[in-house]
Amino acid sequence: MNHSHKPAVRLNLPAYPFAELERRAAALKEAGKPVYNLSIGDPDLPPPGFVVEAARRALDEDRAHLYPSSRGDSDVRRAVAGWFEGRFGVQLDPDRQVCILIGAKEGLANIARAVVNPGDAVAVPDPAYPVYGRAGCRLVECQQVKVRLEPESGFLPNLDRIGGVKLMYLNYPNNPTGAEATDEFLAELGRFTDANPEMTVAYDMAYGEMCFNRPARSILEFTPNAVEFHSLSKMACATGYRVGFAVGEPDRISALVKVKEEIDSGAPLPFQRALSAMLDAYRDGVPPQDLIHYREIFNRRRELLVNALAKQGYDVFRSRATFYVWFKVGNDELPFISRALEKGVLFTPGSGFGPGGRGWVRASVTVPDDVVSATVSVIENLS
Numbered sequence: 001m002n003h004s005h006k007p008a009v010r011l012n013l014p015a016y017p018f019a020e021l022e023r024r025a026a027a028l029k030e031a032g033k034p035v036y037n038l039s040i041g042d043p044d045l046p047p048p049g050f051v052v053e054a055a056r057r058a059l060d061e062d063r064a065h066l067y068p069s070s071r072g073d074s075d076v077r078r079a080v081a082g083w084f085e086g087r088f089g090v091q092l093d094p095d096r097q098v099c100i101l102i103g104a105k106e107g108l109a110n111i112a113r114a115v116v117n118p119g120d121a122v123a124v125p126d127p128a129y130p131v132y133g134r135a136g137c138r139l140v141e142c143q144q145v146k147v148r149l150e151p152e153s154g155f156l157p158n159l160d161r162i163g164g165v166k167l168m169y170l171n172y173p174n175n176p177t178g179a180e181a182t183d184e185f186l187a188e189l190g191r192f193t194d195a196n197p198e199m200t201v202a203y204d205m206a207y208g209e210m211c212f213n214r215p216a217r218s219i220l221e222f223t224p225n226a227v228e229f230h231s232l233s234k235m236a237c238a239t240g241y242r243v244g245f246a247v248g249e250p251d252r253i254s255a256l257v258k259v260k261e262e263i264d265s266g267a268p269l270p271f272q273r274a275l276s277a278m279l280d281a282y283r284d285g286v287p288p289q290d291l292i293h294y295r296e297i298f299n300r301r302r303e304l305l306v307n308a309l310a311k312q313g314y315d316v317f318r319s320r321a322t323f324y325v326w327f328k329v330g331n332d333e334l335p336f337i338s339r340a341l342e343k344g345v346l347f348t349p350g351s352g353f354g355p356g357g358r359g360w361v362r363a364s365v366t367v368p369d370d371v372v373s374a375t376v377s378v379i380e381n382l383s
């Protein structure tokens with residue numbers, strides 16, 4: 001006899017959007033159809049050889065088979081602090097202000113456990129990466145305060161409208177829109193953060209190294225009171241390595257470490273070493289050639305797609321960061337997604353990022369060049 005089991009009420013969430021899209025892609029593949037999956041930011045390019053090699057070498061270390069630590073290896077934390085100073089000119093104490101993560105996603109979810117109580121208000125941008133509103137809010141039984149991001153304001157929030165929240169998620173360069181934070185906005189956010197000591201700003205910079213015009217700046221250049229999240233995933237095309245880090249205000253970092261000590265035993269040492277190798281390859285804040293090359297490839301692919309969409313009359317948000325293309329289809333969002341799917345192309349519906357994404361579609365150019373070209377042909381024949 002099968003026992004049917006009802007999961008906890010807090011799990012009454014619609015399917016995680018990316019998991020659902022993965023399922024649809026798998027079904028198409030199974031049916032023998034070509035699948036061009038532009039629905040997830042999972043880079044097709046391999047990590048730099050020296051990053052892979054660092055992970056491999058670490059398997060031979062005496063300590064590699066033992067539990068790592070929840071806060072992260074001390075040498076790796078030192079590498080993070082060294083990188084941060086070279087890249088942003090901000091000094092961090094590697095023992096108090098750095099925590100290695102099992103990917104930025106883990107840290108973005110666990111920071112909520114570290115700083116909110118059930119019933120607290122959490123500010124979540126709309127549209128946004130779904131983790132903030134789900135793991136960072138619903139799973140910790142908090143009230144979600146949606147902060148609308150509008151194209152007219154460059155998808156930057158109006159901070160004057162935010163009050164009484166315990167935690168605020170922000171993410172620049174932005175997923176899904178590709179928007180970048182201006183220096184003026186970051187200065188204003190710094191002042192807002194300092195004026196609201198009860199609130200934690202969780203600033204997601206997973207795409208911080210994927211800018212095509214000018215390097216992204218850290219919120220910690222503007223205030224010491226925030227917590228910022230970085231990831232090896234997008235910086236080194238290494239999403240499967242599951243390693244990232246949080247940096248910032250020491251009390252929040254130690255609260256995050258405390259949560260992690262209760263739940264996990266830290267990122268595996270070989271992948272921490274891979275992170276360290278990538279960070280150490282920067283020279284005075286300038287990334288290694290491999291990353292410069294990734295940027296060129298992603299930017300070229302973006303341009304191809306942006307031009308094809310613009311030619312068909314779509315309103316494309318002209319961003320200069322991330323490997324996402326964010327474009328407006330109006331009332332046609334779900335029919336557009338379905339028509340593309342019939343031709344084998346998977347895009348992400350904007351509404352998967354919240355009601356603020358309704359009428360928009362996201363394409364991720366983390367697929368090989370020939371898939372981008374095939375997608376361009378599909379777009380030319382879609383209406």
Ligand code: MLT
Nearest residue numbers: 018039040041042105175
């Ligand atoms: C995305 O497609 O938005 C991201 O790849 C998901 C993630 O980073 O977890």
